[in-house]
Amino acid sequence: MTSHSGSVPTSFQRQANSSTHWLLLAYLAVVVVLWTALCAVSHKAPDLDGMEELVWASSLEWGYSKHPPLPSWLMYVLVELFGRPIWLTFFAGQLVAALALLFVYLLGCEFTTPSRALMATLMVSVTMYFSLRATIYNHNTAQLWSIAACIWLLFRALRDDGLSNWLWLGLVAGLAMLTKYSALIQFAVFFVFMLVQGHLRRPAVWKGIGAATVVFLVVILPHVLWLVANDFAPMRYADNSMDVDGGYIDVLKSMVDFSVDQVARMAPLFVLWLALWWWQRRDAAATLHSAQTQTYAQAMSPEARSFLLWVGLGPFVMTLLVSAILGTKLVASWGTTFFILFGFYAFWRLKGSDQVWLRRTAVVAIVLQVLMAVGYAVARGPVAYEVGRMTRSTFPGPEIAAQLNQVWSQHVPNAPLRLVASDTWFGGNVAMNISDDTQVFISADYFQSPWLDPETALDCGVLVVYSPDGRGYWSSELMALFDKSPLQGEFKQQWSSDKSPIFTVKWAIKPPTPNCRPAAG
Template sequence: MSSPADASNWRVLAFLAGMVALWTILCAVSHRAPDLDGMEELVWASSLELGYYKHPPLPSWFMYGLTQFFGRPVWLTFLGAQLFSALALWFIWLLGREFTTPRLAFMVMLITSTCIYFSLRGTIYNHNTVQLWSIAAATWLFYRALRYRKPTTWVWLGAVSALAVLTKYSAVIQFAAFFLFMLRQGSLRDTRNLRGIAWALAAFAVVIAPHIYWLAIHSFQPLRYADSSLAASGYADAYRHILAFTLDQLARISPMLVVWMGWALWHRRRPTTDRSNENKGTRPSSYAGALSPWDRSFLIWVGLAPFLSTVLVSAAMGTRLVASWGTTFFILFGFYALWKMRGDERENLRRIAVLVIAVQVLMAVGYAVGRGPLAWYTGRDTRSMFPGALIAQEMNAVWQKHVPQLPLRLIVSDTWLGGNIAIHTHDDAQVLIDGRYEESPWLSKETALDCGALVVYSRKTKGDPSPALQALYQSGQWQGLAALPWSRPSSPMIDLHWAVIPPTESCRGR
């Protein structure tokens, strides 16, 4: 016979598979193009680099692996993002099982899944979403490392923490939360923990070393980009960012609050009784009351520190904040429902499951309708309705008219427009981003243009082209202008300024 834990495993896997399928399928049928960040990853996945000009490399490596199996269809970015969202939820469930029952851990995971970062924005394949799994896994490993003090767990913690940094440097915020908790608990006075930290740092160094080498020989370009992203126009501007950031985070965890309130109303109307308290004659305590003080402290300090420390540091230093930077800050917030929930676990799990599935379906259907049919019929210029396939068809016709002997393999454009053309042209079509080779390390300046290139830009989609892109446009032997409607015929027109750079003699034999 299977144990309750085994049954819970299958229920968790079934829910996660259903969530991935729900969001991926609805986004696939409602979107004609991926999100901007997803398109950027499809373009960057042209090759495996140790770093890219804006970010560390791990999400692009994962996308490279996915494209080797599936090519570059629009739906791939939605699937990839949801897979990492589901993997993060799996680690949150594993963490819950460390100090509570499988049912309660599943309940917490269900509540957490409705957070916008795991659901609606969990369809956007970017560094924030991909980082969810490694932050959740590192948190689980950190708990186990402090609890059981096994050297192997510390080593895994160091390696996974390095993967989190290789996804996005903001992982250090979570590490700061770990450090604050250790200070709070006095963990640094235990020599076993100090030895464990040494093991973790050694593993971290081994995994991160190749990227550190790349940073050194590329003048720490991504770090300089990250630093420029923090700049605000004085403290007043920074405080406005903090207020907007906080309100945005409240909105993005609001589906969790809806589930919590839905359960509270349900419980008030039809309370359930914890059978273990039936004969005690006292009001049953909340589920959190059964947790040890150490576990409650872990959830509070490690759970709240990322958001609070980010806001406090921003206020002190006068830096700006962007809403999506809070993606990994709320992975433990589902556990806070345990402070209020009580009663029969089986019945409460059923109620939470009903509420969560209803919220997930409503959000997914609403998002698909809003980004698909509604955006189409209103003629709005949303990225979801961008006619990438039609533009690619138009630009391929231009290319074949002037260079009929060769397929189109290189598009010189911005990431969004060039990427939309590339993914609908050939699996190996590449983009020279804004004409800048430093942003396109998969191309060699000496040979990239040997077999010609299509240069294209649109002021509607991005504005004026970069100087490098404009220079390559002017060097084209043939030039022209095409236009296509964004969605329906009455929608805004997309201007396509194109130029064809013909192949050279060096292309022969390649």
Template sequence: MASNADTIPTPAASARGRPTVFYVLLFLAGMVVLWAVLCGISHKSPDLDNMEELVWASSFEWGYYKHPPVPAWFMYGLTSLFGKPIWLTFLAGQLFSALALWFVWKLGCEFTTPRRALIAMLSVSVTAYFSVRATMYNHNSVQMWSIVASTWFYYRALRHGRSSDWLWLGAACGMAFITKYSALIQFAAFFLFFLRQGYWRDRAALRGVALALLTFLLVLAPHVYWLFQHAFEPLYYADKSIVPAGDPQFSVLSDIWGFLTTQLGRLSPMLVAWIAVYVWSRRAASRAVAVPDGAVAAPRYAQALSAWDRSFLLIVGIGPVLLTVLVSGVLGTRLGSSWASTFFVLFGFYAYWWLRGDERVMLRRTAIVVVVIQVLMAAGYAIGRGPLAYYTGRKTDSTYPGKQISLQMQDVWRQHVPGVPLTLVAAGTWLGGNIAVHVRPSANVFIDGSLRESPWLKSVDPMRCGMLVAYSTADHSSGPSAAVRKLYDQASYKGVVQQRWSTPKSPLIVVHWGIIPPRPDCLLRATAAR
């Protein structure tokens, strides 16, 4: 194994780093509260992905028809405690962002001082994936913590060679993979570094890989069993997401260009922070006492790292985006901008290639700049997605009148089925979710009238206690699915409700509803319960 004696902090250095833990936790807690509270106040409805996870949290499954299960697992646990308020999705997304940043800091403490590790963590925290897009609770945002944790354990396993680190590496990689299969691209970067450093010739490293593979397969086993039972549905969905399917307008080069420019935009807050700290430092240096002739400038932080550590940061950090672009170019597949959510988690450390000087001073400047940027971004996002979008009549998820529509649907249900609670809504995920999450006691969604897509109904008769059937074309749906249309045709009562998106000039939402009444045995039970 490669030695890390030149970079592992001494006990004294570790002791000096203990107060840093407090500042790390303080920043992370502040970030979570800032974003979760402002989004919870400003948003009337969550984003589509957030709503999808709320709907999927109706049951604990080993897989779902579109994706592997981990995000729905966590949301299932949270909704078991708090119900399904929309603010919960913003809180959950930010909690996972904070957890990922914690592992970024822990990784940095392996090869540099706690303060310098905090500088890197603060820098990367303002990228869109750790801030704005962390309010979107989906497979991309939830995967970040396990990707960074895998990177941390991978570093420790290679540096120290302990069996426990290899076992934890396999477990973390397993969690990353059953969060989203795109974790393979990060594993490929791990493999490149493994080859580059010649570990394939090291028997101890190969034994460690075997241990990691063991825990990886143990974590995967239940989901793999589920995949066999369900005809590998998520894999087919993933395949359809990346194949252009003969689109004559699709161009590989333009798609790659759009992908890269979008990533640059999402990294831009970090670049702004770097520029601000750089200018601040230059101005402070110009006002300082003149440097004596012959004095040597302080070395850049990267110079304090071993060649092995620099190679690790560059290959493992940049590898995922380069491999993704290369594969897309060769195979001609599409690139989704959000797929890069985990590709830049180590980019905060690249500031070491230009940072120099007193780390206390540099940390203070970085912290001030980052906190200002975080506050401005959070406030701007909340205002833009909240009152500004509302009063300009923009058609956004955040201003969708889900609660008002739900209340209208509940009134309709009570008028036609008095005494029986509304427990099931047959609709698309977006409309059905917006109706169901505001029902008390809670209602489930019969997604597009499909039992395959609604596993929480697999052990019940969905027709027994009736259902509300609804569809609309003014949101994420292009119309009712064939199954929903069939259920609508069976409805005993039908009607239409209308609701403006926000202001009188905003789009008009027309919801077609139908009610399939409960069967007699459900009515008897409801009467007995009263």
């Protein structure tokens, strides 16, 4: 790509006279507040991945037992600012999704008008990964912004041949890798695109790749050293998650299931497209306003169209190829970052007035966002409660925590409950509903709980809790700690409404030792 100028804008900053970026920011703010508020009032507990991030945010580490550290660092900052309220994980997920959409808009402004860039951004915002599933703050959702930023920076770097964009690309690519190792798929797509399009024949591109690689390696070096010191634990977890129990038939089934799931998660975008195409067919004369017959895609440069197709479709296609070749299974959520550019694909058909199509796109996008947010909140809140389903959203964490805190106060009246030993989900629900200072001893495993010092962690006592008939993973180390604790008991708890199952909560207390020191004030 070569640098270009003219009527087509080349950056966000050049649009000072346009109101589109303010419209985008307003839309993103409303969407973040809408989803966060509705989930906050409808959920009694966050999802499993969100709870995991809340628990991991107990300390800043260069790596955690299952994943790289960056999403937990962000959660750490949010916890320091707001504590550990229920809504925090929903807010974090929506926040990183909104940031990703901002980079999608910035990319669009490089090769089309601001109105059309906003249009494409609104379109992709209604996909499940940017709406409903953005309430799940995990490493897939947290990677949205960095992958979107990498795509934008690569386009600029290839077009301008400026070293600064390559340096920024190396930095953001390193942050993407510190979020989840699946960033390698996107980087591989970048390389294939540059190879096929002939960019690798230009010395300036190799110079830029070299500079970006140096920055990338500097960013990830501390995590690499942590991996070496900890036997590459997250990579072993990632490898195990891709194992297939059966033969190649199961691999093919996994590929089909993965593809079907992606289509379902893109369904709101398809609904929006159908609405626009229906409008275009119904009143073409009213929307064209002139003899303009050129589609939005035809108005873009051939280089921009190639970039959108290769970089946009590449991750999904390459993932299927890798799965077929290596015989690995696929998990639906791994597709989270694969469809960032799909909003632009409507340009291959749309033509006519920017303002007409932007207005119609905005109306449909807002309606879809409201319907999905309200529907999700109702289904996960009052409906799930009334029918008595054992959903995580209706888990009685506050009630269980109150009973356990009372049990602790009866047996340990002079010391607050600082440590809960359980699995991440159960222990997190207890800890976050007791105090911001109560930590979780995950599965009684110090490697999984690096915020604890093995020499002093149990000095102030520990509450061991699990449910033999509820959700959770109970490790042998946890059960051993339970058996060694002198005070033990249990109580019954109903999951939600009278129609829901009753389960048993077992608890044990290892009392504080004389070495217990008062918590720092």
